[in-house]
Amino acid sequence: MKNTESVLKKIENLQESASSQLKNNADSNVLEDWRIKFLGRNGELSELMKVMKEVSSEDKRVIGPKLNQLKDNLNKLFESAKESSAQNLNDENSFDITLPGKNLSYGSLHPTTLIIREICEAFRSMGFQIHEGNEIETEKYNFDLLNIPSDHPARDQWDTIWLDLKNSNDKYLLRTHTSPMQARIMEKNDPPIRVVVPGKCYRYEATDATHEWEFHQIEGLAIDKNISFSELKGTLYQMARKIFGSDQKVRFRCDFFPFVEPGVDMSILWEGKWIEILGAGMVHPKVLSGVGYDPNEYSGFAFGIGPERVSMLKNKIKDIRNFHANDLRFLSQFVS
Numbered sequence: 001m002k003n004t005e006s007v008l009k010k011i012e013n014l015q016e017s018a019s020s021q022l023k024n025n026a027d028s029n030v031l032e033d034w035r036i037k038f039l040g041r042n043g044e045l046s047e048l049m050k051v052m053k054e055v056s057s058e059d060k061r062v063i064g065p066k067l068n069q070l071k072d073n074l075n076k077l078f079e080s081a082k083e084s085s086a087q088n089l090n091d092e093n094s095f096d097i098t099l100p101g102k103n104l105s106y107g108s109l110h111p112t113t114l115i116i117r118e119i120c121e122a123f124r125s126m127g128f129q130i131h132e133g134n135e136i137e138t139e140k141y142n143f144d145l146l147n148i149p150s151d152h153p154a155r156d157q158w159d160t161i162w163l164d165l166k167n168s169n170d171k172y173l174l175r176t177h178t179s180p181m182q183a184r185i186m187e188k189n190d191p192p193i194r195v196v197v198p199g200k201c202y203r204y205e206a207t208d209a210t211h212e213w214e215f216h217q218i219e220g221l222a223i224d225k226n227i228s229f230s231e232l233k234g235t236l237y238q239m240a241r242k243i244f245g246s247d248q249k250v251r252f253r254c255d256f257f258p259f260v261e262p263g264v265d266m267s268i269l270w271e272g273k274w275i276e277i278l279g280a281g282m283v284h285p286k287v288l289s290g291v292g293y294d295p296n297e298y299s300g301f302a303f304g305i306g307p308e309r310v311s312m313l314k315n316k317i318k319d320i321r322n323f324h325a326n327d328l329r330f331l332s333q334f335v336s
């Protein structure tokens with residue numbers, strides 16, 4: 001038989017040790033450890049409860065209510081400790097300033113913007129100015145002044161998105177290349193001219209991995225006295241080395257564009273293949289005289305680069321449609 005006095009003493013001791021071990025502001029792990037130690041299935045309270053089996057029924061009447069009281073007290077202690085630790089989490093003053101902050105997600109420049117800036121910077125460093133132009137053009141600038149009369153077969157690939165704008169003597173279209181800016185710039189400026197014009201162009205075209213109906217070009221124009229084909233080659237070669245690396249190889253081949261004579265395209269040697277990245281040539285005498293320049297006095301060269309194509313090579317992009325798909329998994333790879 002257990003002695004009542006000693007059981008009552010044990011109840012008192014357990015009450016004391018349990019409350020002294022429950023610390024203020026305990027975190028949830030510490031609270032849980034305390035609960036298991038005192039209130040758990042094999043905890044100290046359950047252990048003490050076992051004496052009920054060993055005491056006389058007379059003693060039970062004294063000990064029983066005390067044990068119930070103890071159980072009640074421990075549960076209350078636990079509940080209030082839990083509540084105060086939850087309150088602390090919401091309390092501004094207990095905010096832990098040493099915790100790492102949440103990272104904000106920043107926007108980034110579009111890969112097309114990045115490559116346009118890089119290419120323009122390459123030309124700027126060679127003394128070219130940067131200019132922008134209209135996306136809506138007239139037939140006169142998009143074709144006629146570029147030596148592409150309406151019956152010329154070269155119109156076929158460019159005779160595309162016409163606009164239904166009334167009250168005009170001219171026909172409007174979304175420009176199919178940035179070359180109309182050659183004439184606009186020459187009309188407004190006297191030589192010498194060195195300018196690059198980045199901008200959007202549009203063609204009525206079926207899209208595939210290497211063609212988009214909306215894309216960018218960077219037009220280049222240099223007009224002065226005595227500009228020769230070697231300046232064209234040297235300038236474009238230098239651009240390729242700035243963009244692709246100092247040992248970049250380039251290849252020029254004859255090509256036809258009505259507004260240059262002679263005309264070429266330039267390819268770069270990339271992963272063992274020649275890849276065309278631009279069209280170029282010496283500005284055609286008819287284009288010069290069309291804007292009032294004397295072709296016997298002035299000469300120059302022009303070129304048109306596809307920046308998305310350049311970016312595709314540099315960044316191993318397999319499909320040009322990625323540029324307009326607005327997919328963050330693609331776009332967020334170009335954080336500058």
Ligand code: PHE
Pocket residue numbers: 176177178179257260263279280281302303304305
């Ligand atoms: N405008 C031509 C094109 O869109 C490229 C070009 C520009 C060619 C300037 C020669 C000179 O294909």
